[in-house]
Amino acid sequence: MTHQRYSRRWFAGVVGVAAAGIAHAGVGGGGFALPEVMSDQAVKAISELLAGRTPQHGRVRLEIPKLAENGLSVPLAVEVESPMTAKDHVRTVHIVSPANPIATVARVHFTPRSGRAFLSTRIRLADSQRVLAFAEMSDGSVWAGDASVVVTLGGCLDPVL
Amino acid sequence: MKPAFIKVPERVKRGEVFPVKVLIRHPMETGHRRDRVGAPIPRDIIHSFRADYDGDVVFRMELFPGIAANPYLEFRTVATRTGTLTCRWEDDAGGRHSQSVTITVE
Amino acid sequence: MTSPAVRIAAVAALGALLWQLPGAARDEPGAVDAADLIPEDKRSGYHFQAEQTRTMQDDPMGNPGLLWVSQGEFLWHEAPANRRACAGCHGDAAASMRGVAARYPAIDGVSGRLMNLEARINDCRARRQALPPLPYESDDLLALTAYVARQSHGMPVGVAVDGPARPWFERGRELYATRQGQLNLACRHCHQQHAGRKLRGDTLSQGHGTGYPAYRLEWQTLGSLHRRLRACSAGVRAVMPGLGSDDYLALELFLGWRAAGLPVETPAVRR
Numbered sequence: 001m002t003h004q005r006y007s008r009r010w011f012a013g014v015v016g017v018a019a020a021g022i023a024h025a026g027v028g029g030g031g032f033a034l035p036e037v038m039s040d041q042a043v044k045a046i047s048e049l050l051a052g053r054t055p056q057h058g059r060v061r062l063e064i065p066k067l068a069e070n071g072l073s074v075p076l077a078v079e080v081e082s083p084m085t086a087k088d089h090v091r092t093v094h095i096v097s098p099a100n101p102i103a104t105v106a107r108v109h110f111t112p113r114s115g116r117a118f119l120s121t122r123i124r125l126a127d128s129q130r131v132l133a134f135a136e137m138s139d140g141s142v143w144a145g146d147a148s149v150v151v152t153l154g155g156c157l158d159p160v161l
Numbered sequence: 162m163k164p165a166f167i168k169v170p171e172r173v174k175r176g177e178v179f180p181v182k183v184l185i186r187h188p189m190e191t192g193h194r195r196d197r198v199g200a201p202i203p204r205d206i207i208h209s210f211r212a213d214y215d216g217d218v219v220f221r222m223e224l225f226p227g228i229a230a231n232p233y234l235e236f237r238t239v240a241t242r243t244g245t246l247t248c249r250w251e252d253d254a255g256g257r258h259s260q261s262v263t264i265t266v267e
Numbered sequence: 268m269t270s271p272a273v274r275i276a277a278v279a280a281l282g283a284l285l286w287q288l289p290g291a292a293r294d295e296p297g298a299v300d301a302a303d304l305i306p307e308d309k310r311s312g313y314h315f316q317a318e319q320t321r322t323m324q325d326d327p328m329g330n331p332g333l334l335w336v337s338q339g340e341f342l343w344h345e346a347p348a349n350r351r352a353c354a355g356c357h358g359d360a361a362a363s364m365r366g367v368a369a370r371y372p373a374i375d376g377v378s379g380r381l382m383n384l385e386a387r388i389n390d391c392r393a394r395r396q397a398l399p400p401l402p403y404e405s406d407d408l409l410a411l412t413a414y415v416a417r418q419s420h421g422m423p424v425g426v427a428v429d430g431p432a433r434p435w436f437e438r439g440r441e442l443y444a445t446r447q448g449q450l451n452l453a454c455r456h457c458h459q460q461h462a463g464r465k466l467r468g469d470t471l472s473q474g475h476g477t478g479y480p481a482y483r484l485e486w487q488t489l490g491s492l493h494r495r496l497r498a499c500s501a502g503v504r505a506v507m508p509g510l511g512s513d514d515y516l517a518l519e520l521f522l523g524w525r526a527a528g529l530p531v532e533t534p535a536v537r538r
Contacts, residue, residue, distance in 0.1 A: 166328060166337070182328045184333075186338075230331075233328075
């Protein structure tokens with residue numbers, strides 16, 4: 001089902017669009033659109049972290065390659081616009097990959113001593129999908145961003161050693 | 162032998178926001194894999210990581226199986242004064258590790 | 268309307284024509300000249316990875332293979348139970364091991380066998396330290412191999428294929444050019460003829476193997492060249508020779524000859 005949704009992008013990946021580009025999340029307020037179709041555990045994970053709040057789209061920027069070399073290790077950088085003062089800072093960023101068997105990838109906790117709400121890491125992606133990030137602010141609001149990644153199949157399938 | 166690499170700038174100015182880069186040797190076994198005879202390989206991941214500097218937690222993270230093996234973590238913190246930045250992490254098998262670097266603030 | 272006889276003759280003629288084309292079905296081992304197996308524009312696997320993977324290899328804080336190199340440095344200096352450490356005989360590896368990986372595999376003067384780094388390390392353990400061999404793909408062997416190979420980082424690969432190494436080289440060349448497995452492909456079909464083209468989502472490299480032991484994203488750990496070769500054998504559905512086998516050693520020597528001049532990249536990062 002996921003492949004059908006991303007069929008154009010998947011095809012582009014397969015014919016070798018080897019772009020090392022990054023997908024930016026949109027900037028500017030307004031509602032954040034969650035993926036229409038998600039597994040039960042992904043729906044549960046997201047509704048738990050939102051706890052009834054509606055995420056606004058913006059302030060959260062994800063940097064991730066459009067085409068993953070291998071789904072087992074995909075570099076991801078997340079940054080949230082915030083002055084990071086005692087009065088106004090990011091408390092927690094939730095990184096969610098809804099198409100993974102466990103949708104929550106990380107919960108990152110910041111304080112004003114963090115200086116910037118920034119994390120760079122490498123994640124696993126089970127399939128092509130939109131990677132989501134939700135930022136809980138000190139004022140109780142939630143902001144969200146996303147980036148789409150295509151994950152292709154390797155050439156030779158490796159035997160278990 | 163140290164289980165991780167930790168890198169910070171050689172020296173930083175007071176008030177400067179500087180990067181901390183960490184690379185930890187750990188398989189981050191998801192629990193979904195099977196070995197060559199089909200038996201499931203038990204989950205063993207680093208589930209929590211924190212960095213303390215100048216008396217406070219400056220960064221904290223809960224990790225799940227979606228974090229890649231041999232985790233790379235890069236975050237920021239504010240230079241307050243010269244001292245030790247200590248990274249601590251814990252995994253499912255009960256392993257607890259701690260490694261420190263010196264922050265030199267001018 | 269052509270008669271069946273004419274159509275059969277036309278197909279037979281076409282078949283005979285295709286049979287003569289380079290790279291067509293027939294692959295007698297002697298028929299392929301070794302020089303034809305060297306790519307014109309010789310480039311390592313690094314150049315066939317996505318940008319984020321190359322960045323990962325180049326970043327001293329991002330390349331997980333360096334964690335094993337660090338472990339190898341520790342093991343080099345560690346004196347196991349009453350034996351001398353590697354450093355006890357070889358001193359500073361940066362000096363004593365410089366250039367070694369670039370000319371391996373090589374013939375061992377004592378046994379007359381071709382040895383790769385892994386075999387050489389285990390041979391040293393047996394002869395000099397009275398220690399049992401480290402198993403292939405064990406963290407300790409990978410760490411020591413990666414540490415030794417790292418001392419040749421950036422140096423051009425150049426292996427000897429004359430004298431006692433010659434039969435190994437010939438065997439390696441033969442293996443490289445021989446079809447095998449259910450898919451009936453030789454190494455050269457993917458890595459010589461079709462290097463740069465796509466195999467599902469992957470871009471086929473020239474298959475030099477100059478960055479091993481390498482951190483392969485697919486393995487989520489460091490692994491040896493022989494482990495990588497087993498993945499190739501499995502890929503064409505051939506029976507996989509064992510890690511450290513004579514066939515893989517011969518192939519390793521041939522690959523080293525074919526890669527002459529390319530820099531040692533250990534530990535490389537590959538998909």
